[in-house]
Amino acid sequence: MSERNDQTGAGTAGDHSGRRATGGGGDVTRRNGSDGVAGQGGDANRRQVLYWRLLARLFDPDEQPRLESASVAIVDDLGLPAALLDPTVSADTVVQRFPELADEFRGLMVTSAGDESSAPPAEVAAVERVGSTEVRRAALVSKLLLNVFATGSGNVTATQLARWQADAGWFEQALGMEPGELRGRPAASELGGVLAGLEGDLVGRMRLREVLADPALARQLTPSMSLIEQLLRDKANLSGVALANAKALIRRFVDEVAEVLRTQVEKTSVGALDRSVPPKRVFRNLDLDRTIWKNLTNWSPEDQRLYVDRLYYRHTARRTTPARLIVVVDQSGSMVDAMVNCTILASIFAGLPKVDVHLVAYDTRALDLTPWVHDPFEVLLRTRLGGGTDGTAALNLVRPKVAEPKNTVIVWISDYYESNPQGVFDGLEAAHRSGVRVIPVGSVSSGGQQSVNPWFRQRFKDLGTPVISGHIRKLVFELKSFLS
Incomplete structure (x- = not known):
């Protein structure tokens, strides 16, 4: 992600009025007035040029002169800003300078090509005047795809990360979603995992400690799961201003996720x-x-x-016997997404009447975090990512907490790659046989890949307690059904 001035018309996006250019898709000639409406074959050729240019830039950052000049002529003929072709100009900047494009970007990839019924009348008239809707759509789609998926290499600044996150937000809006919705649930779809992976790569290429030490740069950061993962891993090496800025980012992220999860838990009835x-x-x-x-x-x-x-x-x-919810989190570092979400979820359920929530984190040792269960921010600061995994240490803390098995649920969050797999499974099986509701939750990485030990997966399935993987909503549903 190279840094260049965000100027409309920078690089290849200069003034090419009146230029006749030849691209890989055939001759593209600028025409004015009513002649700007090309025939069906011409529209297909112009779309092909734009998409070939997109593919070329995705796989090779160097410009292909013929494709670039042909694309400039097409965009100019459509009456669109030349900044659409400059990957160093963000979608936010384009929308700020040309507000009329905001509505075109939203739902862009939901509306079928050629469907002009969804566009405002003024925009439809403009499209009829200067060119085909399909070609116009191709130009806008190419802008979003290039800005989101061509992330380059080398070090990344806070400004570049913030710009990419804003562009990804416009991409999500083009898919008919809210900004951050797709990246917020990477396990729900392959595309969500790809976006989360790209964001994680950008965060990994940042000089994060230097950014956090500068309050002005730190304010440019937008909290994301990838960023929170890096902060949790590096928090022991931060101090002073950098640590304060890291805590502020974690707090913002926790509050945002909590607001979403709290809505999902609303109207949970406690007691049948x-x-x-x-x-x-x-x-x-x-x-x-x-x-x-x-x-x-x-x-x-x-x-x-x-x-x-x-x-x-x-x-x-309603029955008034308190339900006991015991959340056990593997903090070995391979399941940050599940740990963050379920820690926040535990705090929300802890706020419900007649629900007694306990929280245990473990790697090779176990830590009882119940005193801080109402504050997920404090819990996350006390977690230590990395190290081995020995769930038997957590079982030793959990067993004394099971007072009434039939009124207890154990949520065990892990990838289940244990140093003593048989011992951990035997302990959870014994709890299940005693009447405890055991809910195994699989690990989900920030890239969206599910990673669960197949040995455990099969045995949990045979036990009648299959591993929950994917979106946190599945766990919310399971807990609500237990409490109702």
Whole structure:
């Protein structure tokens, strides 16, 4: 990601008005007025030139003069800004200078090519005047793809990372999503994993400690899972201003994720209806539909009235036995995404009434983090990524916490590559046989690749407790079903 001035028309995007250029897709001639609308074959050739130019720049940062000049002529003919062809100009900059393009970028890759019905009338008129919608769409799509997927090599600055994240946000909007939505769930799709991997590579190429030491540069950073992973790994080497800026970024990320997860947990009912307790005979509990249905035989055709022999009421009493949720997190460093999400999720459930939440982290040793379970920020600062994995140490802390097995759930988050696999499985199997609800959660890396020991995966499946992998929503659903 080379640094050049963000000037419209920089590099190849200069003034090429009146130029006739020949590209790999055939002759491309600038035309004005009504002649700007090319025939079907001409549109296909122009799209081909733009996409060949995109592929060439993705695989080789050096410009191909004929493709560049042909693409400039096409963009100019469409009445689009030349900055669309300059990869050093961000999509944000293009939109700031040409606000009318913002609506075209949003949903760009959702609307089928040639569908002009979704564009505002003024834009449709403009398209009819200067060229085909398909060619225009190709030019805009090429801009987003080039800016997002051509990340170059070498060191990356905070400004470059922030610019890439903004471009990725526009790319996600082009797919009909919110900015950050696709990168926020890398395991949900292959494309999400690719974007998260690119972001992780950029973060890895940053001189992060130097950036954090400069408050102005640190403010340019946008929290992401890849960045949080790097901060957690390097926090022991930070101090002073750099450590304070790192903590601020972690806090921002935790708060943003917590807001999303809290919405998913909303309206979780704690405790099933207790039908052994008679319903309260008050008007607000009256089950009107059931009352009418049960008394239909008392309908009097002569009086045109329904005579009610008995009123029916809804049960509202719930069992009040507290549910105990024990979250066990493998902090060996191979499952940062799951650790961050589930640590935050534990704090949210800890805020619900009648839910007693405990939190244990382990590598070769185990640490009881229950005193800080309400504050995931503090929990993350106390985790130590890296090292070996011995889940038997965590089992020794968990066993005394299981007071009422049938009212306890153990969420075990790991990739299950254990130094003593049989011992860990035997311990979890014993808990399951005793009546504890065991929910194994697989590791998900920041790149979106699921990494779960197949030996454990098969044995959990045989036990009737398959490993949950993928989006955190699956775990939220499992926990809500246990608590309801």
